[in-house]
Amino acid sequence: MYQLLKQIVKTGIVTERPPAPDEALRVARQRLDEEILRIFGRSLAIRHVDAGSCNGCELEIHATNSPYYNLEGLGIRFVASPRHADLLLVTGPVSRHMEVALKRTYEATPDPKLVVALGDCGCTGGIFGESYASCGRVANVIPVDVAVPGCPPAPLAIMQGILTAISAPVSAPRVR
């Protein structure tokens, strides 16, 4: 126990400052009014769905929980069920085998809800594109609010995407 406590004291706090939202990541007009955003505020429940990724994007989602980024410190946490979620964080090209599960997860998430698509695959289908096995980008299957490019996107980019989704637009949103 002594060693454990000593290690905690020695390590100190390594958490760094979170990024600011970035309007360039927004793909759909903000669907939530300011009042709801105020209620979501800084307490957000995320359900992650891997819809067919190579698992690279998952590594960076895990990293957002590392002490350097400490996503939970911002009141944003991952939950075990879509029923508890405000936001779906979706990775991968959507494989055709996951299409139904992703739609069902989306439907199971109570309104109002947000969707952030993650990674080059989530944004465009990435290297896997569309085929007999892949539906391509997440927006081909469910509505997407914010899309974060990168292969995989770094933890700060992921956090920026999430913070963008839960902030009111500051300028005219870009609609793709």
Next chain:
Amino acid sequence: MRIEDLPIEAEPVPGAVPAWHAVVPAGQLRDLCSRVKEKGGRLVALWGSDETDRGEGYALHVALVIRSGLVCFTVPLAHDHPRYPGVADIFPAADRMQRATYDLLGMHARGNPDHRKWLRHGAWPAGVFPLRKGYDPGAVHSRVEDRYPFVRVEGEGVHEIPVGPVHAGTIEPGHFRFSIVGEFILRLEERLGYTHKGVEKLAETMTLAEGARLAGRVSGDSTVAYAWAYAQAVESVTGTEPPAPAVWLRAILLELERIHNHLGDLGYLGNDVALAFGFFQFWRLKEQVLRLNQELFGHRYLMDVIVPGGVARDMPLAGIEKLLDLASHLEREVATLRGIYDEHAGAQDRFIGAGRVAPSLAAELGLTGLAGRASGLAWDLRVEYPVPPYDGLEVRMATHRNSDVAARVSVRFDEVLESLRLIRALLRALPAGDLVVPLGGARPGSFGVGWVEGWRGEVLIGLHVGEQNRIRRMHPHDPSWQNWPILERAVIGNIVPDFPLINKSFNLSYSGQDL
């Protein structure tokens, strides 16, 4: 068993990997497999190919390990109703590989007790085989009903818990069907294939050079192992010898990948026994590795650094110093944390005895990689078949006989420390010179292979060349194919709440086997 001991005419496959290739008739396949098995050999991979566009039939490819190295059999099959004698009774790991080969190519394994589909769910109908040459890769089928008959366990008090494909944590999708009594697991049945995204079909639209990016995205957590294995395969078919500095850097990258994955898993193993301290400590260390990766090689997970012919970028000179500093720092920290894990009664209580795969069962079923080494199977490519630069490093293999979660934790700790030692040794002897050489031309129809000990186990790439340096067929093989079915055995008799812990101690890839 040496290659001379097999009653076949085998040609050595050029390149870094000690490998042989032979065309054998279907009638001889089972006898060859039995001989290899008898002498302690193993099945690494099994895949098929469509050769009908060349006026032939289909072909089955089986890669086995014998003492001399890797031996790859190609078995020509008929044009109509291609079938071959199944080998799952000899090598149990072949079962799912054979079923996948049927789903993708319509090649039937005779005598396979399990005829259920494996990679096909609802995206394409029965009787359609996407990896056949005439199949249009852009084809989209209307969804078919996805029925899969799970094995039902009956008896008083037995009930089922279906889990997934969307899991409770941040993990890849798959379905687990638990049959339980009270809290005890009587049976677990996995259903995988959800992330099947057409990797192998896509590869057939690419050149040998283009395939590298795709190979590095078969299973993102093993991108270095795949990229290196792919590079070996391409270098094998093009007669390219990668320069020494590139090969040294590749090994440094592979060990960095091993370290960051083990650190991450050690953190989660702490987390899963309510030792959040472990998660935060190990993920702090992991992040430090990832940041240095980014600084020195331009990518946190080292994607696209290894290319066929060499490596795509040099490490800045200051990198040597920085890596040495990181190595000393990690060594100290990991040693401290190991002491804390070892003495933490709560953690050890959960680790010890959970998820055992007895050495005899592990050997019979073909457990591989780090999980195999934790079940007494002393097998590590870096030791058994060391390619440069491992041939000069005398890698010390980590093994354990206890076969439980604690043993897998222990092997990971040992391997992190050994990888740090290897990185130091590699940095001391880092040769100077060119980092990449141009690729030679590949003869259409030639076959090459890559085989690398990734952090999870052995990654194999089987590569068949088409016209004009294009990929005709590429099969990436993840060690998860071998280990997923054995996870089903590891959990029997354990309680359901220990499943996440046992699962994490293996940490298998879904994407790598779903393809």
